[in-house]
Amino acid sequence: MTDTAIDKIAQRTPARVARKVRGLSDRAIAWLFVGPTIFLLLAINIFPLIWTIYLSFTNFRANRPNREVEWVGLRNYERILTDSDIWLNMQATAHFLFWTIFFQVLIGFALAYLINKKFRGNDLWTTIIVLPMMLSPAVVGNFWTFLYQPQIGLFNYIVAFFIGADPSSFEMIGSVTLAPWAIVIVDTWMWTPFVMLICLAGLRSIPDYIYEAAEIDRASKWRQFWTITVPMVLPFLMLAVLFRGIENFKMFDLVVQLTGGGPGSITELASINLKREAFEKWRTGYSSAYAIILFVTVFGLASIYVKALNKVKER
């Protein structure tokens, strides 16, 4: 659509009226409105990003600002991509990312679907379900270490009660096999409501008349679900997944408080590893390169994803 209705109307009305209709030039308003946002992002995101790119080619160390900075070319990148430990961190990140999104989409959509049945008091219960994601991940992560304690922790006590084991027989955080699941459980508990809310918005955006038309065509409920509900909610669901995906790829606060990356480095997600390199070992140049690699990865994956999202929306 090249001309909006308002342009067409303006063209057909006398000049005096047309001026009034159009008011201040749209282009001027557009830049006035978008400008401040772009400026802020350039100053606080893009400028530091460019700085990070520069640092990634040097051996700069932030704890020794007076030392002469050497240009090392691509050496930092080379070292990262050939480091097998980094691939272990990537594996931990992928495990975390996949399972949290899997559970959150599954439970979040199911909850939204049920809430959309409009039973009495559904808005009250929705509000209650939303509460976990209000709490600071760092504070929650810290408190979950208390819930996960083998002897005194409530989580272990309840799980042990249901499976009939001894509550001190397993350690969620201390064990190599369970720790990756410990962080998935807490993240799912926290962020399922986010997916749920966005799905709910999608479900409620479907007008009744579409179902009414399907009913007239004698489409079964099952068929209506797959041909109306799912496709109509899909763009919303995909947006929710996009945000959760990006957030969890950068995951730092919750997991650093929960496990600190341990035991060993089994739950050391990319961001935690990065923090260690940048702020504990102070390898600023090296960690800048690491940051750029992570950023390019997310950026690449997300741009492919957004293209797919736009396709789904256009359908």
Place this chain on the structure above:
Amino acid sequence: MSAYSVNEPSGRQKWIAGTLVIAYALITMVPLVWIVATGFKSPADAISYPPKVLFEPTLEGYVNLFTTRTRQTEDYLAANPPQTWYEEIVRQYDMVIVGPSRYGERFLNSIIIGFGSTFLSIFLGVLAAYAFSRFRIPLKDDLLFFILSTRMMPPIAVAIPIFLMYRQLGLSDTHLGMILLYTAVNISLAVWLLKGFIDEIPREYEEAALIDGYTRFQAFYKVVLPQATTGIVATAIFCLIFSWNEYAFAVLLTSGTAQTAPPFIPTIIGVGGQDWPAVAAGATLFLLPVMIFTVALRKHLLRGITFGAVRK
């Protein structure tokens, strides 16, 4: 089939859906209830086995949260009888209160930075979202994606240059610095969510207003903004949650003056490890304002999120 809508769920469906949702809600509440309960436990009750559901409530956790204490000799304690109820609580452990803790300041910092950045994000976000929704902007999709892409940067990755930059500008460890930083992070969410909400407001409303003699700006202010209120409120809540809870930047870029509560609460320690009742008390108080805010705006939050539905 009911007369008014084929899509109205039956009573049985509603009952099943309600039961399942309530069951989930109750399970999901357990950790939160446990935080609140632990805040009112004595240290001994907090770490008892099996975990205590029934216990004698005490304000020990809250007293420990707000005070710093030292152990004193018996002679000193005998010579200085406790003056207040909170002194008395501390005396059980042969301790005296020597001053306030830093929790109050950290909490206030969280309020200033959280609300400041939320206001700024929404102000900038609404303007940008409106422009993106209604005007032909060159490279619109690229700009929108650029805005989103700023959210993909791991906070740690930009923390070092931001720290160096802030030190030059005198913004490091200041409220203004943190507000600007959180706004920059929030703006992508604000623009994207708000654009979605504004997209769903029929253009016809504004066009009618423009024909009635409104200028573009008046139409935005008097027609679109009121229509978008629910969306704005919902977005504001999400922005507030983010700034209120942010940890990575706070822990890396603030050390004293502007440090918020999240990096502070996990550092509350007592004798032999974390003082769980005090940590839980701190978490409870920290969660409370957001909870009240959310519950008070419950209708708006839901309607905001469900804005896609035009009809009632």
